[in-house]
Amino acid sequence: xxxxxxxxxxxxxxxxxxxxxxxxxxxxxxxxxxxxxxxxxxxxxxxxxxxxxxxxxxxxxxxxxxxxxxxxxxxxxxxxxxxxxxxxxxxxxxxxxxxxxxxxxxxxxxxxxxxxxxxxxxxxxxxxxxxxxxxxxxxxxxxxxxxxxxxxxxxxxxxxxxxxxxxxxxxxxxxxxxxxxxxxxxxxxxxxxxxxxxxxxxxxx
Amino acid sequence: xxxxxxxxxxxxxxxxxxxxxxxxxxxxxxxxxxxxxxxxxxxxxxxxxxxxxxxxxxxxxxxxxxxxxxxxxxxxxxxxxxxxxxxxxxxxxxxxxxxxxxxxxxxxxxxxxxxxxxxxxxxxxxxxxxxxxxxxxxxxxxxxxxxxxxxxxxxxxxxxxxxxxxxxxxxxxxxxxxxxxxxxxxxxxxxxxxxxxxxxxxxxx
Amino acid sequence: xxxxxxxxxxxxxxxxxxxxxxxxxxxxxxxxxxxxxxxxxxxxxxxxxxxxxxxxxxxxxxxxxxxxxxxxxxxxxxxxxxxxxxxxxxxxxxxxxxxxxxxxxxxxxxxxxxxxxxxxxxxxxxxxxxxxxxxxxxxxxxxxxxxxxxxxxxxxxxxxxxxxxxxxxxxxxxxxxxxxxxxxxxxxxxxxxxxxxxxxxxxxx
Amino acid sequence: xxxxxxxxxxxxxxxxxxxxxxxxxxxxxxxxxxxxxxxxxxxxxxxxxxxxxxxxxxxxxxxxxxxxxxxxxxxxxxxxxxxxxxxxxxxxxxxxxxxxxxxxxxxxxxxxxxxxxxxxxxxxxxxxxxxxxxxxxxxxxxxxxxxxxxxxxxxxxxxxxxxxxxxxxxxxxxxxxxxxxxxxxxxxxxxxxxxxxxxxxxxxx
DNA sequence: AATGAATGAGCTTTCATTCAT
DNA sequence: GATGAATGAAAGCTCATTCAT
Numbered sequence: 001x002x003x004x005x006x007x008x009x010x011x012x013x014x015x016x017x018x019x020x021x022x023x024x025x026x027x028x029x030x031x032x033x034x035x036x037x038x039x040x041x042x043x044x045x046x047x048x049x050x051x052x053x054x055x056x057x058x059x060x061x062x063x064x065x066x067x068x069x070x071x072x073x074x075x076x077x078x079x080x081x082x083x084x085x086x087x088x089x090x091x092x093x094x095x096x097x098x099x100x101x102x103x104x105x106x107x108x109x110x111x112x113x114x115x116x117x118x119x120x121x122x123x124x125x126x127x128x129x130x131x132x133x134x135x136x137x138x139x140x141x142x143x144x145x146x147x148x149x150x151x152x153x154x155x156x157x158x159x160x161x162x163x164x165x166x167x168x169x170x171x172x173x174x175x176x177x178x179x180x181x182x183x184x185x186x187x188x189x190x191x192x193x194x195x196x197x198x199x200x201x202x203x204x205x
Numbered sequence: 206x207x208x209x210x211x212x213x214x215x216x217x218x219x220x221x222x223x224x225x226x227x228x229x230x231x232x233x234x235x236x237x238x239x240x241x242x243x244x245x246x247x248x249x250x251x252x253x254x255x256x257x258x259x260x261x262x263x264x265x266x267x268x269x270x271x272x273x274x275x276x277x278x279x280x281x282x283x284x285x286x287x288x289x290x291x292x293x294x295x296x297x298x299x300x301x302x303x304x305x306x307x308x309x310x311x312x313x314x315x316x317x318x319x320x321x322x323x324x325x326x327x328x329x330x331x332x333x334x335x336x337x338x339x340x341x342x343x344x345x346x347x348x349x350x351x352x353x354x355x356x357x358x359x360x361x362x363x364x365x366x367x368x369x370x371x372x373x374x375x376x377x378x379x380x381x382x383x384x385x386x387x388x389x390x391x392x393x394x395x396x397x398x399x400x401x402x403x404x405x406x407x408x409x410x
Numbered sequence: 411x412x413x414x415x416x417x418x419x420x421x422x423x424x425x426x427x428x429x430x431x432x433x434x435x436x437x438x439x440x441x442x443x444x445x446x447x448x449x450x451x452x453x454x455x456x457x458x459x460x461x462x463x464x465x466x467x468x469x470x471x472x473x474x475x476x477x478x479x480x481x482x483x484x485x486x487x488x489x490x491x492x493x494x495x496x497x498x499x500x501x502x503x504x505x506x507x508x509x510x511x512x513x514x515x516x517x518x519x520x521x522x523x524x525x526x527x528x529x530x531x532x533x534x535x536x537x538x539x540x541x542x543x544x545x546x547x548x549x550x551x552x553x554x555x556x557x558x559x560x561x562x563x564x565x566x567x568x569x570x571x572x573x574x575x576x577x578x579x580x581x582x583x584x585x586x587x588x589x590x591x592x593x594x595x596x597x598x599x600x601x602x603x604x605x606x607x608x609x610x611x612x613x614x615x
Numbered sequence: 616x617x618x619x620x621x622x623x624x625x626x627x628x629x630x631x632x633x634x635x636x637x638x639x640x641x642x643x644x645x646x647x648x649x650x651x652x653x654x655x656x657x658x659x660x661x662x663x664x665x666x667x668x669x670x671x672x673x674x675x676x677x678x679x680x681x682x683x684x685x686x687x688x689x690x691x692x693x694x695x696x697x698x699x700x701x702x703x704x705x706x707x708x709x710x711x712x713x714x715x716x717x718x719x720x721x722x723x724x725x726x727x728x729x730x731x732x733x734x735x736x737x738x739x740x741x742x743x744x745x746x747x748x749x750x751x752x753x754x755x756x757x758x759x760x761x762x763x764x765x766x767x768x769x770x771x772x773x774x775x776x777x778x779x780x781x782x783x784x785x786x787x788x789x790x791x792x793x794x795x796x797x798x799x800x801x802x803x804x805x806x807x808x809x810x811x812x813x814x815x816x817x818x819x820x
Numbered sequence: 821a822a823t824g825a826a827t828g829a830g831c832t833t834t835c836a837t838t839c840a841t
Numbered sequence: 842g843a844t845g846a847a848t849g850a851a852a853g854c855t856c857a858t859t860c861a862t
Contacts, residue, residue: 121237162398163398165375166374166375181363186363188363189364190367193367193399
């Protein structure tokens with residue numbers, strides 16, 4: 001008999017959702033290490049016993065929440081791109097994607113920041129972030145490959161990783177730390193850099 | 206009468222160094238939260254009392270260590286650039302700097318990873334990393350401004366931040382996570398991207 | 411969600427009582443500073459976690475115990491006086507009250523001694539003892555005022571405080587330190603002093 | 616060879632005095648448990664090593680300080696009484712002595728309060744306070760015995776103890792806690808009570 | 821399905837005291 | 842006589858998790 005309950009009835013599903021919602025708000029507000037399980041169930045209005053019926057432990061809850069969160073994050077970025085003509089990538093297209101990325105962080109910059117902070121110290125968290133990175137890099141790679149004849153990129157995977165890294169970290173700087181300079185200036189220069197990268201074959205300086 | 210001892214005698218300096226060295230190794234190996242003060246003094250071969258003579262608390266030790274570490278990190282990157290002709294920035298120069306950055310991470314990728322992980326959740330750690338980021342961005346901005354006539358960068362500060370972010374995050378990916386693809390491929394594409402950025406005025410695609 | 415549990419179930423009430431009982435005995439025997447939380451829970455047969463479920467900290471436990479104790483102390487003294495004709499205060503009445511006071515100390519002279527020791531160095535303890543003193547002084551003042559026509563006391567409050575102080579300190583000397591002379595001799599002289607005070611108008615020496 | 620140094624040279628005596636003076640001020644201000652040895656030597660401007668040359672331990676220092684203090688306390692009360700005609704004890708004489716007692720507390724009410732707090736929990740402190748109490752009670756007993764023909768006190772020792780206790784505790788209330796009512800009112804009633812005690816034979820109410 | 825009382829390993833920090841210099 | 846670096850026992854408290862009800 002599995003010790004972790006998978007809710008099938010309405011009440012059970014609701015209970016589990018309430019726990020996740022409460023945890024999400026508390027993690028964002030007080031940090032993951034700053035939130036203990038008593039607080040979560042207190043805010044969720046359920047008992048500590050229920051918590052351990054639905055989640056093996058605190059870590060499991062976090063991982064499940066993170067997967068949910070990153071699915072929403074991914075969808076926010078790439079859903080609008082579905083009907084995209086990706087064969088004629090212009091400067092505006094690049095800018096649009098970058099802006100999409102920046103917007104995706106607004107779901108909950110705090111939760112993103114808190115979990116990302118654990119990425120480099122917790123292998124499980126990293127695994128989930130890695131899966132996310134891989135599918136995002138894959139998307140970037142597709143964009144490059146679909147425009148490859150017009151570009152001189154020799155190593156599409158490496159280029160995709162580099163571009164992804166650049167966008168991700170500029171977004172983090174803007175969203176997590178709050179750069180002293182305006183987000184728009186960062187987006188503009190970032191767009192310029194990536195756009196110029198795509199035309200790098202033409203007469204270098 | 207300050208509660209924290211500033212060692213003046215030889216023995217005291219040695220003890221403090223031994224604590225810092227032991228902590229450095231343990232933090233890198235077991236993580237910062239995974240290391241307790243007893244372990245540190247155990248490895249250092251000193252008493253727990255000595256620990257609290259030299260450091261107000263665990264956090265203070267970490268901050269002191271991080272400042273030391275980032276000074277070495279900064280020096281490793283920019284010292285070789287002192288005699289540099291920065292007025293004629295070519296592709297090879299850019300690559301050299303990027304390689305310098307990657308090398309700087311080899312001092313202790315683990316310690317860097319562990320502390321960087323705290324950046325987004327601990328304001329004190331973030332403050333120290335911010336100071337570091339600022340002086341590095343400043344260096345990049347100088348390089349841009351010294352080559353400004355040959356470039357078309359309109360917003361040197363934003364560009365410097367974007368470039369810095371790109372390089373930093375690619376290095377983190379390579380050094381902290383270990384990309385499945387070779388570091389050299391990443392450096393090459395990164396160099397290309399930045400180099401092309403610097404010549405972006407010339408006939409875009 | 412309060413961090414300190416208020417026991418509602420039978421088991422919880424029992425646990426809290428066991429902690430208080432064990433602490434009471436240990437404080438009396440080994441002193442308050444000489445007793446640590448581990449010892450208390452050890453004697454109570456519960457876990458340290460339970461301790462901190464029911465009491466915010468050691469101090470809170472002590473304050474709660476002291477309030478309970480002083481309530482019992484107060485009741486022991488004044489309950490028998492309820493049906494008292496307090497309008498005809500004779501020497502025997504005074505002696506009876508004094509003996510009542512002395513008896514009240516026998517609930518636990520040791521606990522009284524230990525906590526009273528903290529009165530002058532701990533404001534929280536003092537606050538509780540002050541509340542106790544005030545209601546006792548109030549009782550004495552009532553007795554004086556109810557006999558005021560037969561007495562010449564001009565300042566009933568000051569007189570009540572003075573009398574209360576005298577009785578309290580003689581009791582402490584007898585109960586805490588153990589005077590070399592018999593308790594009965596002290597009670598006799600104390601009674602004489604107070605009784606004479608009440609008839610001081612009549613031909614002084 | 617005794618481990619505790621008895622200073623004979625000028626410098627040594629000075630060092631010991633500086634330690635005692637610093638400790639006296641700190642104990643009064645921050646409490647005895649709230650003052651650690653580092654603070655004492657810091658304020659005294661000597662080394663922790665010196666401290667342990669002159670005092671076996673912190674407790675010894677406290678006991679030595681307390682003996683000094685109580686000698687000054689005793690002298691303040693009884694020195695002015697040396698040329699006293701104690702054979703004709705009137706109300707004013709009693710009041711004068713009581714006022715003398717109250718004044719004696721002004722040497723350092725804080726130090727007195729702090730040490731007195733330890734009396735009932737520390738046998739060594741109690742021993743010193745007991746010695747003090749005994750000589751004070753002895754003085755009161757002498758006064759009674761010198762006036763015995765005019766008084767009806769049957770048990771001079773018990774009476775002395777009772778009177779001493781009354782005065783002591785009223786002084787503590789006034790000096791340590793700060794009664795809401797004026798010190799003078801307390802002294803007046805206290806004087807009345809004791810004076811009446813001395814003439815108690817005369818027609819009680 | 822839900823509850824919440826109970827558990828106890830584990831952590832940081834303080835401070836009186838010693839002793840080599 | 843004086844110094845101060847080093848010691849380590851001891852204490853209070855937190856919190857994820859279990860399990861009887």
